[in-house]
Amino acid sequence: MDKKTILKKIIYILIPIIILFVLFSFDHQIRDFVKTNIKSAEWESTVQTLNKFGDGGVQAVIAIILMLAGFLKKNDRLLRTGKFGLFAIILAGIIVQIIKFTIGRPRPTLTDAGVSNFGPSISIGLDSFPSGHTASSFALAAILSAAYPKGKYIFYSLAVIAGLSRIYLDSHFASDVFAGAVIGAWIGWLSYKRGKWQAT
Numbered sequence: 112m113d114k115k116t117i118l119k120k121i122i123y124i125l126i127p128i129i130i131l132f133v134l135f136s137f138d139h140q141i142r143d144f145v146k147t148n149i150k151s152a153e154w155e156s157t158v159q160t161l162n163k164f165g166d167g168g169v170q171a172v173i174a175i176i177l178m179l180a181g182f183l184k185k186n187d188r189l190l191r192t193g194k195f196g197l198f199a200i201i202l203a204g205i206i207v208q209i210i211k212f213t214i215g216r217p218r219p220t221l222t223d224a225g226v227s228n229f230g231p232s233i234s235i236g237l238d239s240f241p242s243g244h245t246a247s248s249f250a251l252a253a254i255l256s257a258a259y260p261k262g263k264y265i266f267y268s269l270a271v272i273a274g275l276s277r278i279y280l281d282s283h284f285a286s287d288v289f290a291g292a293v294i295g296a297w298i299g300w301l302s303y304k305r306g307k308w309q310a311t
Contacts, residue, residue, distance in 0.1 A: 127293045131286055138284040142219055145278060158276050165244035165273030170200050170251050192258040199250035199302040203295050207243045210294075216240040219281050242283045245274035245291030246298070253299025270295070 134141070163169055174197035181190025215232035216239040228237055248270035256263035274292055277283040
């Protein structure tokens with residue numbers, strides 16, 4: 112591996128870490144801004160609906176439908192997209208849960224009650240970091256984008272919307288969502304590379 116490749120990989124790791132720490136320091140300010148300037152009763156039902164598309168169960172159903180469609184149509188690319196999409200969603204869910212209960216960060220609403228725990232915990236509400244909805248959304252988006260590059264802006268836009276909905280609904284801080292996005296995208300990309308298949 113040449114120096115240029117090594118440097119590129121270091122940058123890919125360092126930049127997300129730097130952004131994460133910056134967001135972490137502004138989490139409460141971002142939350143206050145959203146609550147004060149963006150949240151409204153008119154948007155609540157719409158965001159609640161959009162939020163459902165970030166649910167791992169819903170995404171798993173989508174992946175299974177892709178698998179079945181690929182099998183019935185004898186479309187190998189569609190079949191593999193569903194198969195690796197499902198794998199990426201499950202893997203993202205497992206990894207995120209391990210991190211969640213290792214970090215033990217309180218959900219935004221718990222911080223209002225003065226909860227400031229950091230450290231291993233399996234208590235409900237101490238599982239804010241990272242966002243599981245966002246991670247699975249980006250994992251699936253990465254797989255879909257690799258298989259169907261022309262739709263990548265749509266796939267990633269939907270994943271971003273799923274992540275932003277978590278901030279809007281006060282379920283996660285901005286840094287939780289960003290971390291989930293990075294983890295999910297990496298898992299999706301690695302799942303695709305591991306599968307050794309190319310979109311045609």
